[in-house]
Amino acid sequence: MLPRTEAVNSEEFIFFLDLVSNFLKKKPLIKAINSFIKEKDKYNALTSYGVLIFQKEDNPINVYDLKDAETVSNTINDAWETRELNQSYLENGLYEILAYIFRKSREARKNYRVIIITDTPSKLSEDYYNALYDLLIKAKKFSAFIDIIRVGDEKFYEDDVKLKVISSETHGGTFYCPNEKLLQNVLGSLIQNKKEFKVLKADDSEAILIEDKIFYERLAVDLISLTPEDQEICDICEQELCPICEAHSDEIHKCYNCDAKYHSCCAAKYSLAKNIGFKHVFRCLQCETLLKLDEEFVNMIYEEDLEEELADIEIQDVITENPIIEEKEQVLEGVEELSVTEPESAPPVETKKVRVGGFFGKEITIGATNFKSKDLTKISQPDENPEKPISITNLKPPRKRGAATIKLCKICGATIQNTVNCPTCGARID
Secondary structure, three states: OOOOOOOOOOEEEEEEEEOOOOOOOHHHHHHHHHHHHHHHHHHOOOEEEEEEEEEOOOEEEEEEEEOOHHHHHHHHHHHHOOEOOOOOOHHHHHHHHHHHHHHHOOOOOOEEEEEEEEOOOOOOOHHHHHHHHHHHHHHHHHOEEEEEEEEOOOOOOOOHHHHHHHHHHOOOOEEEEOOHHHHHHHHHOOOOOOOOOOOOOOOOOOOOOHHHHHHHHHHOEEOEEOOOOOOOOOOOOOOOOOOOOOOOOOOOEEOOOOOOEEOHHHHHHHHHHHEOOOOOEEEOOOOOOEEEOOHHHHHHHHHHHHHHHHHHHHHHHHHHHHHHHHHHHHHHHHHHHHHOOOOOOOOOOOOEEEEEOOOOOEEEEEOHHHHOHHHHHHHHOOOOOOOOOOOOOOOOOOOOOOOOOEEEOOOOOOEEEOOOEOOOOOOEOO
16 A cells, blocks of 8 residues: 655645735835745745735636746736725635635645735625635635734724634634734744644544535545556555455546556545545545545445444354353253152162261261252252351451450551550550
C-alpha cells in the first residue's frame, strides 16, 4: 500500500479586497501584500496566492494559484480603478472563494488561507448570511481558514458580530486596522502557519450531517477505467487478482487525478476504514482526491463484514462455554448413575472392622448396610435445610496458656506485646 502523507505543506493565500471607500490607498495596500508574500516565501516555497476584487454591477475579478508577488500586484493594479464603490459584497465574495476551495479539494489536500480586507459593513439580508454560514461549517473540513481585517477609523461597526462569527468558525481571527500604516504589521502577524486540521474527518464536535450527503457526493468523483498502457495492479493489495473476492471480474479502476489503482473490493474496504463520514466517499490514498464508490456495493461489503464479525463472536462464545457444558453433563450423568436403586438380589458386601482413634480406639464394623442405595439417592437432591456455612469472621483461634497478649494501639494502630505503653506513640494501653 502506498504511504499516505499526513502533513500538509502546500498553502494558498487568497486576498479578498472588499474595499469601497478611499480610506486605504492602492499603493500602501500593494506594498503591504508584497511584503507579506516575500516574507511568506522564505518559510514555504510551496505557497501560492489568489486575488478577488468585485467590479461594478456585481462582476468579480478572481485569479487563483499565482506564484509570485509581481503577478498579484499587477492583478490588483489592473482592477483597482474599476472596483465596486457603492456597497460591500462580503457574502458574495465568500461564496465565490468557497466554491473554488471545494472544487480544488477534489484534486489535492491543501491549506487555504482567506484574508479579507474590508472597510464597509455588508448590507445584505440575513438570508445571505444564513446560507453562507452553512458553507462555512463545511469549509472547516477542507482546511479553510478565514481571517478578516477591518480597516477604518471607527471604533464600532454594525457587523462586528458577524465578522467575528465568520472568522472564529473557520479558526481565524478578526483584526482592526485604524491606520493604513499598520496594515503591513497586521498582515505580518498572519504569516505563521495555522494549526493543521485533518481534512473531512468527522468527530463528535464537527460531525458531517446526513443532510450534507448530496453535497459531498456531488463534490466527489467516480473511479475511471484503466487505459491500455496502465499496469493492472491494485495499489492497496499490490496484486492483479483481488485477494478478497478472488474474482477475475473485479476489474481494476483508477483515480482520475493520480492514477492510483483500486480493485472494487479493496476500494470498498479502504473506504469503510478511511471514509469522510459516509461509507462510500473517501480520499485517494495517494493524492487525497475526493472519490466515491457505488453506495449499495459498499453497504453490501459492510454487511458481509458485520456478519463475519458476529459469526466469529458466536464461535468464540461456543468455544468458551462448551467445556462448562460438557462438565455439567458429566456430573449429571454421574449423579443419575448413583441414584439408580440397587436391586434387592445384589450380593452382600463383606464387612470390615476398623478402629476409630488409633490402636487403642473403639472398634466399629463397616458393611454394605452403611451405604445403601437409598442413601446415595439423596445426593441427587438438594438438602431442604442446608447448614449455613460458618463465617470465617466468627472463628476464634484457640487460646493457649502462657501465650503473650497482643493488642493494637488505639491511637496509632501499632502492634503491642507485653507492654503497657505503645513504643511508637507512647499512648497507654489498657
